[in-house]
Amino acid sequence: MMTVSAVNDMVIRFANVNGTGSASANEMFAKAIFRMGIPVSPKNIFPSNIQGLPTWYEVRVSEQGYLGRRDGVDLLVGVNPQSYAKDIASIKEGGYFVYDSTKRLHDDFIREGVHYIGIPMMQMCMEHYENPRHQQLFKNIVYVGALAALLVIEMEVIQNIIRAQFSRKEKLIPPNFKALDLGYQYAKAHYSCPLDIRLERRDHVGDSIMIDGNAATALGAIYAGATVAAWYPITPSTSVVKAFETYAKKLRTDPETGKKKYAIVQAEDELAAMGMVIGATWNGARAFTATSGPGVSLMSEFIGLAYFAEIPVVLVNVQRGGPSTGMPTRTQQSDILSSAYASHGDTKHVLLFPSTPAECFEMSATAFDLADQLQTPIIMMSDLDLGMNSHMSPPLKWNDVRKYDLGKVLSADELEKIEKYGRYLDVDDDGICYRTIPGTHPTKGSFFTRGTSRDEYARYSEDSDVYERIVDRLAKKWETTKSYIPAPELFQQSNQNERGIIFFGTSSYAALEAMDLLKQKGIVLDAMRIKAFPFNSTVADFVDSHEEVFVIEQNRDKQFRALLVNELEVSPKKLTPILNYGGMPITADAIIQQIMKKLPATAPLISTNNHKSKTL
Amino acid sequence: MTFVKPAFRHPGLPKNKIGFRKADYEGAISTLCAGCGHDSISGAIIQACYEMGVEPHKLAKLSGIGCSSKTPTYFLGNSHGFNSVHGRMPSIATGANMANRDLIYLGVSGDGDTASIGLGQFCHVLRRNLNMMYIVMNNGCYGLTKGQDSATADLGSVSKAGSVNPFEPIDLVGLSLELGASFVARSFSGDKTQLVPLIKAAMSHPGFALLDVLSPCVTFNNNNGSTKSYDFVRDHIEATSTVDYVPEKDEITIDYEEGTSSSVVMHDGSLIQLSKLSPHWNPTNRDSAVNRLQEAKAKGEILTGLLYIDPKSKDLHKILDTVEQPLNSLREKDLMPGQQALDKINASFR
Numbered sequence: 001m002m003t004v005s006a007v008n009d010m011v012i013r014f015a016n017v018n019g020t021g022s023a024s025a026n027e028m029f030a031k032a033i034f035r036m037g038i039p040v041s042p043k044n045i046f047p048s049n050i051q052g053l054p055t056w057y058e059v060r061v062s063e064q065g066y067l068g069r070r071d072g073v074d075l076l077v078g079v080n081p082q083s084y085a086k087d088i089a090s091i092k093e094g095g096y097f098v099y100d101s102t103k104r105l106h107d108d109f110i111r112e113g114v115h116y117i118g119i120p121m122m123q124m125c126m127e128h129y130e131n132p133r134h135q136q137l138f139k140n141i142v143y144v145g146a147l148a149a150l151l152v153i154e155m156e157v158i159q160n161i162i163r164a165q166f167s168r169k170e171k172l173i174p175p176n177f178k179a180l181d182l183g184y185q186y187a188k189a190h191y192s193c194p195l196d197i198r199l200e201r202r203d204h205v206g207d208s209i210m211i212d213g214n215a216a217t218a219l220g221a222i223y224a225g226a227t228v229a230a231w232y233p234i235t236p237s238t239s240v241v242k243a244f245e246t247y248a249k250k251l252r253t254d255p256e257t258g259k260k261k262y263a264i265v266q267a268e269d270e271l272a273a274m275g276m277v278i279g280a281t282w283n284g285a286r287a288f289t290a291t292s293g294p295g296v297s298l299m300s301e302f303i304g305l306a307y308f309a310e311i312p313v314v315l316v317n318v319q320r321g322g323p324s325t326g327m328p329t330r331t332q333q334s335d336i337l338s339s340a341y342a343s344h345g346d347t348k349h350v351l352l353f354p355s356t357p358a359e360c361f362e363m364s365a366t367a368f369d370l371a372d373q374l375q376t377p378i379i380m381m382s383d384l385d386l387g388m389n390s391h392m393s394p395p396l397k398w399n400d401v402r403k404y405d406l407g408k409v410l411s412a413d414e415l416e417k418i419e420k421y422g423r424y425l426d427v428d429d430d431g432i433c434y435r436t437i438p439g440t441h442p443t444k445g446s447f448f449t450r451g452t453s454r455d456e457y458a459r460y461s462e463d464s465d466v467y468e469r470i471v472d473r474l475a476k477k478w479e480t481t482k483s484y485i486p487a488p489e490l491f492q493q494s495n496q497n498e499r500g501i502i503f504f505g506t507s508s509y510a511a512l513e514a515m516d517l518l519k520q521k522g523i524v525l526d527a528m529r530i531k532a533f534p535f536n537s538t539v540a541d542f543v544d545s546h547e548e549v550f551v552i553e554q555n556r557d558k559q560f561r562a563l564l565v566n567e568l569e570v571s572p573k574k575l576t577p578i579l580n581y582g583g584m585p586i587t588a589d590a591i592i593q594q595i596m597k598k599l600p601a602t603a604p605l606i607s608t609n610n611h612k613s614k615t616l
Numbered sequence: 617m618t619f620v621k622p623a624f625r626h627p628g629l630p631k632n633k634i635g636f637r638k639a640d641y642e643g644a645i646s647t648l649c650a651g652c653g654h655d656s657i658s659g660a661i662i663q664a665c666y667e668m669g670v671e672p673h674k675l676a677k678l679s680g681i682g683c684s685s686k687t688p689t690y691f692l693g694n695s696h697g698f699n700s701v702h703g704r705m706p707s708i709a710t711g712a713n714m715a716n717r718d719l720i721y722l723g724v725s726g727d728g729d730t731a732s733i734g735l736g737q738f739c740h741v742l743r744r745n746l747n748m749m750y751i752v753m754n755n756g757c758y759g760l761t762k763g764q765d766s767a768t769a770d771l772g773s774v775s776k777a778g779s780v781n782p783f784e785p786i787d788l789v790g791l792s793l794e795l796g797a798s799f800v801a802r803s804f805s806g807d808k809t810q811l812v813p814l815i816k817a818a819m820s821h822p823g824f825a826l827l828d829v830l831s832p833c834v835t836f837n838n839n840n841g842s843t844k845s846y847d848f849v850r851d852h853i854e855a856t857s858t859v860d861y862v863p864e865k866d867e868i869t870i871d872y873e874e875g876t877s878s879s880v881v882m883h884d885g886s887l888i889q890l891s892k893l894s895p896h897w898n899p900t901n902r903d904s905a906v907n908r909l910q911e912a913k914a915k916g917e918i919l920t921g922l923l924y925i926d927p928k929s930k931d932l933h934k935i936l937d938t939v940e941q942p943l944n945s946l947r948e949k950d951l952m953p954g955q956q957a958l959d960k961i962n963a964s965f966r
Contacts (some may be wrong), residue, residue, distance in 0.1 A: 001646075032642060035966075037842035050717065051949075059672060066729065067906075096748065126875065140654075162673070207962075208965075208966075209962050209965035209966055210966070211965045219958075221960065222951075222953065223952060223953070224956070225946070225947070225948065225951040225952060226952065227715070227943040227946060228711060228714045228715055228943060230710075230714075231709075247961075251953040251957060252951065254939055257939065258937075258938070259937055259938060259939040260937055260938045260939065261937065261938070261939050261943065261944060261946055261950055262938070262943070263708065263714040263932075263933075263936050263938050264936075265714065265744070265932075265936075267707065267851035268736055268737070268739075269736070271704060271707070271737075272704070272706075272707040272710070272737055273707075274707075275700070275704045275706075275707025275708050275710070275737070276707050276710045276714065277707075277709065277711055277714070278700075278708055278711060279678075279698075279708035279709060279710060279711025279713075280711035280712065280944075281715075282698060282708070282712060282715075282716035283676070283711070283712040283716050283719075283944055284715060284716065284944035284945075285714070285715030285716070285943050285944040287711060287714075287715070301701055302701060302703075302704070305700065305701055310798040340906070395958075395959075395962040396957050396958050396962055397955070397958070398952075398954065398955045399955075400954050400955050401951075404948060406946070408838055411839035436696075437944065438673070438676045438695075438696035438712070438719060439673055439674055439676075439718070440672045440673070440717070441673060442671060442672070442694065443673070443694055446673060446693070446694050446695055446696045446697075447697075447701065448688075448689060448696075448697040448698075448699060449696070449697065449698045449857050450697075450698070451699070451701060452699070453699070454950060460689070500825075514873050579748075598848040613678070613959065
C-alpha cells in the first residue's frame, strides 16, 4: 500500500466534538511543532453552535514556510464517530487515520489506501482516571502523546507547554503528563514509530510569535491610545474587544487608584456601538468598534453620518460568510463593497487590508491616526481566518518615539488667533478641515455637527451650490487620502511579464505560495498586494501595464474586481477573477488550478530567472 | 416675523455669577411655528443655564431628528451641538460622555424620536445611568411630517385630521420609573415656573435625568379631542409639588412645614426644595412615585413635577470605575505601554 512520506511538510487534521475540551490539546500540538522551530499554521474549523457538533482543527506544517491552507489531509485524528465517514474520505491516498479503538471500527469505515492506527483512548482513560470529566478531557492528551511518538515531537517541548499552561493549577500537571505518556507508550509499543511522515527540529521560525489577528488588532488599538471601545458581540470579531479589555486591564489601570484609563461598553446593538464611537471621537477621544458583516449593515446609517459630518471612526470588520446570517463561523472576503460604500448617498470609505497579525497590529494603530488625520471612518478589513486563527508572525514592534497624530484639531490658543472659525473651511486646500473639541474655548470654535447639508461655518443649508461645494470637497479629500494610506506592495518582476495577479488580505498566504509553485511550472506572474482603498495610481499603472491581471478574492461576486473597475475605470476584460467562497480559506492549489485553466494553451512558459517571492 | 437676530444688547443688562448675560445663552432664531411649546422649553433651558451660571462651552447639546431635535440650534450658541440620526442620540451622548466626563450633557429628543425608533437606545442609556439631562419635548405627534400620531399619543386622542388613535400610549415617565431611572420628572412647556427649577435639578443630578415635557404642537395637535393640546393639558394638569432648586453655593435654608414640603439634598450639597401638594408621596421612593402615577392615570390627570430622584445615584463612570481625568485628555505618557511591554507580550505568544 502506498504511504505518504514527508519530513516537516504535512497536514494534520483533528476531528473532534465541540465542547469536549479538545481545543487546548490541539493547540498544544501546533505549538509544540512551532517550538521545534518548524513553521506551522493551525486553523479552527468550527460550527456555529455551542456544543455537541463536529468541529475540526487543521494544522499545516511547512518547512518552506507556506502558511496558507493546503488541500489533502495526511493524518487525521478522528475521535468523533459522527463524522467518521466524511473524515476518512478526506484523507489522502496513503495517509493515516488515528482513532479511538476502544470500540471496534465498523467495517463501513475501512477504506483501502488508508493506514489505520487504533489507540484505545477511552479505555485507557477509564482505567487511569476516576472523574468522568477527566476521562473525557485526558483522552485529548492521550492522542497528543500518541502523535508525539508517531510523528516525533520532543516530549520535553510538550511537557513545558503543559507546565506553563497549568502554572496556576499545578496539581493538574502530573495527570496531564500521565495521559501524554499513556498515548506515547501505546503508540511506541503497537506501531512502528516514527511514521513515514515525521517532524525534525529546525531553526526556521526565528523570533516569530504565534498570535491571532484579533489579539494583534486589539494591541494596535491599545498602542494607538484608544480609550473608548463600544461593541456588540458577533463572531468572528468578539475577541477583538475582549482582548482589548484584557490588555487594557493590565496596561491601562492606574496603579495608584486602581481606576481605569479606558471605558468599554457592550452596547445594546451595533447601531448603538457605532453611535458611541462617533460620540467619543467627536468629543476628542480615540474610540473604535469591531464587528462583522451583519454589524456593518446595521452601522451603515451612522457610518454615513460620520463620513458626511467628518468624524473620525475606527471600525474593525472581521468578515465572515454572508449574505444575511450566512456562515457565521466561516471565512470570506465578501464585505468589500458593503464596507467601501456603506450607507446611502455618495459615500466612500477608507479600507485597510491586513494580511498578517503583525499587520493587524500596525494597521490598527495606523487606523487611529488616519481617522484623525482624515476625519472619516477607517474600516479595517480583517476576516475570520486572520482574526480567529493563530498565525506565525513577526513579533509586534512599536517605535517608542511615535506620537499620536491627532490631525487638524485646534487648541484654545489657536482658536484665540482666528478671527472667524469655520468647521468646514478648506484652509489648506487638501479637503481636510480643522475641527475643535467641545469644551475647548468659551466663545470660539463651537459648531453644530449634523448629517444634513451645511455651509463652511456648519450652518444648515439646502442651497445647491453650498451642498455641491461640500461633496466636491469631500471628493478632494478622497484624493488627498491616497497619499496617506499604505501603498501596495509589489512582488517579483514588476511590470515585466504579460500577466499579473492582484491580491489582498488573507489570500496573500496562498497567493505567494501559488506564485512559487507556478514559477516551478515556468509561469512567472507579476504580483501586487493591495493594502488599502482608495487605490493609488500604482494600482492603475499595474493594471495598465499588463495584458491580463488575475484578481484573487474570497467571494462569489468578484467584489474587489468590481471596486477596481469602478474606481479605476479599467476595462473589466483585463481583470480575470480567481475566486474562492466556500467558507474555507483559499488554497494555493485553488489559485493555480483556476489560473492554469484561464491561460491559453499557447501561453509562453517564461523562464524563472531565479525569481524568489518575498514572504509576507 | 424676523429672520435675523439683532446682535446689539443693552450694556446694562444683568450678568450672572460668571459674568454672562442671558443673551449669551441664546442661539439662532427659531424656525419652529409661532407658539410651539418647544420654543418655550428652549426659553426655560436658557433661563436655567443663565441662572445656574453654566459655562456655555462646558455644555454639549445633542439631539436626534425632528422638530424638537432642531431646538438645540436655538439655545446656547456657544455650545457644541450634535444633531444625530433619528432616535440614536443616546448612543452619541454615551460616547461623548465616556470621552469627557466633565461636560454637562443635554439631550433633546421628541416623542417620535424617543418612543419609536429611539426607544431601545432610550432604555439603555437610562439603564447605564449616563450622566445627562434627557428632555423629551412631547407633543404626541410628528410635526415635521405633518401630524401623524406618535407612540406617546393617548388612546382615543383625536388628530387634526379627525382620526382617533386606537393604540395605547407609551408613557415615558412610567417606563423610566420601571426601568430604574435615577431622576424622573414631568412638566409642561407652558409652566416655566415649574420647568426651570426642574432643568436646574436635572443638570445637577449625577446620572440619567429624564424630563418629559408636554409641549403642544400648535400646528398639528392643538385641536379639540387631542390630549396633548394646550387646553387639554391645562385642564388636566396635577402637580405633585412645586419645586425650588437651591445650588450648593447659595445659602441653603430649609423651611418647610412637616407633611406639606420636603427637600432632597443632592450629591454636591445642592438642594431641591419641594412644596408637596400630593399626599402619600415621597420623591425618593420609587414605589410611591409609581403608585401616584397610576392613581393620576386612573383619574385622567396629567401628573407633573419631580416624580422620583435617587440622591445616591452612581453614573456610568462610577460604575465603570474610570479615572477622574477625562479620557479625551489622556496622551502618550498615560496610554502607551511602550516596546518593553510589547516585548513581554511577544514572549507570551512564543
